[in-house]
Amino acid sequence: MNPSAPFIRRPVATALLMLAIVLAGMVGYRFLPMSALPQVDFPTIQVQTLYPGASPEVMARTVTAPLERQFGQMSGLTRMSSTSASGVSVITLQFGLGQTLDVAEQEVQAAINAGGSLLPTDLPAPPVYAKVNPADAPVLTLAITSDSLPLTEVQNLVNTRLALKISQVSGVGLVSLSGGQRPAVRIQADTEALASYGLGLDTLRSAITAANANSAKGNFDGPTRSYAINANDQLVTVPDYKNLIVSYRNGAPVRLQDVARVVDSAENVRIGAWANLKPAIILNVQRQPGANVIATVDAIKERLPELQAGLPSSVRMDVLSDRTAGIRASVHHVQLELLLAVVLVVLVIFAFLHSIRATIIASLAVPISLIGTFGIMYLMGYSLNNLSLMALTIATGFVVDDAIVMIENIARYIEEGEKPMAAAVKGAKQIGFTIISLTVSLIAVLIPLLFMGDVVGRLFREFAVTLAVTILISAVVSLTLVPMMAGRWLKSHEDEHPGKLAQKTQAFFDRIIQRYDVALGWVLAR
Numbered sequence: 001m002n003p004s005a006p007f008i009r010r011p012v013a014t015a016l017l018m019l020a021i022v023l024a025g026m027v028g029y030r031f032l033p034m035s036a037l038p039q040v041d042f043p044t045i046q047v048q049t050l051y052p053g054a055s056p057e058v059m060a061r062t063v064t065a066p067l068e069r070q071f072g073q074m075s076g077l078t079r080m081s082s083t084s085a086s087g088v089s090v091i092t093l094q095f096g097l098g099q100t101l102d103v104a105e106q107e108v109q110a111a112i113n114a115g116g117s118l119l120p121t122d123l124p125a126p127p128v129y130a131k132v133n134p135a136d137a138p139v140l141t142l143a144i145t146s147d148s149l150p151l152t153e154v155q156n157l158v159n160t161r162l163a164l165k166i167s168q169v170s171g172v173g174l175v176s177l178s179g180g181q182r183p184a185v186r187i188q189a190d191t192e193a194l195a196s197y198g199l200g201l202d203t204l205r206s207a208i209t210a211a212n213a214n215s216a217k218g219n220f221d222g223p224t225r226s227y228a229i230n231a232n233d234q235l236v237t238v239p240d241y242k243n244l245i246v247s248y249r250n251g252a253p254v255r256l257q258d259v260a261r262v263v264d265s266a267e268n269v270r271i272g273a274w275a276n277l278k279p280a281i282i283l284n285v286q287r288q289p290g291a292n293v294i295a296t297v298d299a300i301k302e303r304l305p306e307l308q309a310g311l312p313s314s315v316r317m318d319v320l321s322d323r324t325a326g327i328r329a330s331v332h333h334v335q336l337e338l339l340l341a342v343v344l345v346v347l348v349i350f351a352f353l354h355s356i357r358a359t360i361i362a363s364l365a366v367p368i369s370l371i372g373t374f375g376i377m378y379l380m381g382y383s384l385n386n387l388s389l390m391a392l393t394i395a396t397g398f399v400v401d402d403a404i405v406m407i408e409n410i411a412r413y414i415e416e417g418e419k420p421m422a423a424a425v426k427g428a429k430q431i432g433f434t435i436i437s438l439t440v441s442l443i444a445v446l447i448p449l450l451f452m453g454d455v456v457g458r459l460f461r462e463f464a465v466t467l468a469v470t471i472l473i474s475a476v477v478s479l480t481l482v483p484m485m486a487g488r489w490l491k492s493h494e495d496e497h498p499g500k501l502a503q504k505t506q507a508f509f510d511r512i513i514q515r516y517d518v519a520l521g522w523v524l525a526r
Helices: 005-009 010-031 057-071 101-114 152-169 191-196 202-209 238-242 293-309 324-353 356-363 365-379 384-413 418-446 455-490 499-524
Strands: 044-050 077-085 090-097 129-132 140-146 173-180 183-191 220-223 226-228 245-249 252-255 260-266 281-287 315-322
Touching: 005 010, 005 418, 005 455, 010 365, 044 057, 044 101, 057 077, 057 090, 077 183, 090 101, 090 252, 090 356, 101 499, 140 152, 140 173, 140 293, 152 173, 152 183, 152 191, 152 281, 152 293, 152 315, 173 220, 183 202, 183 238, 191 202, 202 245, 202 252, 281 293, 293 324, 293 384, 324 356, 324 365, 324 384, 324 455, 356 365, 356 384, 384 455, 418 455
Parallel strands: none
Antiparallel strands: 044 090, 044 129, 077 090, 140 281, 140 315, 173 281, 183 260, 220 226, 245 252
């Protein structure tokens, strides 16, 4: 049985098969995302609970501990860590890589519901959870500063103009702010003034809460018309709060400005961020899973001039860090190494075959195998990263092995006087299953990498599969295209006229073979 015979006799079908492999690879290459390393998504969920006014000890005892007991009963949980601070509890849950995030979300929600009765009854809101990926660092970080505007106004501009616009860019998954100064009205009570009116802090708190309550006002229902009573009962500005009546003493109202200082400020004055020693709002952009990092950052940078033009002239926006700079440099260097490897392989083939026709035939296995691999990588959801490109670089030396073995066996029969077509059929039949066994043995070496577990296994699985696919495509090329072209393009032995360089090279190799023959005879005799 000759697996190459149908392809040798059908050159058009063989050429179309190779063309299909190349076109599929070129299309897949255009859609392949680019990253530094293979994408490894950790199924991680972060649960946050707010309890204003509670100390870290109270948060740990009344909120964090009951939730941790419920979360500890979940299956698939590999790691749990928590942080209890003043008024906030954050619990991070990391599941096994085999656990799907949807199932983990359902378990977390069930645990929160089960632990609800153990939490304080006066929590302003139940615990909330969000999916996070600790391995996905921001791809772009911006710093927004202003020499004249307060940070509270800058924060408002960033929220309403920058963050919303950037989050709409294709590939952007999350836009978060650091060092935020969200605007708020701060009420600083004067205890001495309160005491002079015989009031306490609870009276002050109750008055402020009652003045900001959204409630039904009722309606007027007449014989011909009906009106719903509506009023804006939300206090927004400092004057609104200053004129708020807290209580009545001696028939006169006691307003908030009489017993407290009301100022425009930030929600939390104890957090901040700086860029080049200047207070700033830091905007972090994270990409969507599987999105092309380079394309995402380029799309954001294209919109930055437009976004800067929409801001006041006193607001400055700078790029603090661009993660793609290192990715571009590393991928560029690996691509350069890949190109050099292809060139060196072709030169080595020519040095030994000393025939331009045979070198071209054998060298075609390299670009076809490498380009065709891109199509399979796209179908498997892989990316162009340092490990996958390293696999292609290593494969450059492997993919020509089968082609060289095939073309050398065909050339041997041509040197013995066979016609090229007959030599191609005879040589391919003799060496076809040898190439298949070589391919299987090379792929078998990669099996341990395919079954590695945990994060290292996820990283090197892409490397192993990419290398195996490249070797497999090279075997297909060696069994189809190489013998077909050898039978139609190689010259008969009497028509071959090697040049001076080829003659000198062959003479050099003949001397080496002769010395090897003498040494081998000496070894066999002993």
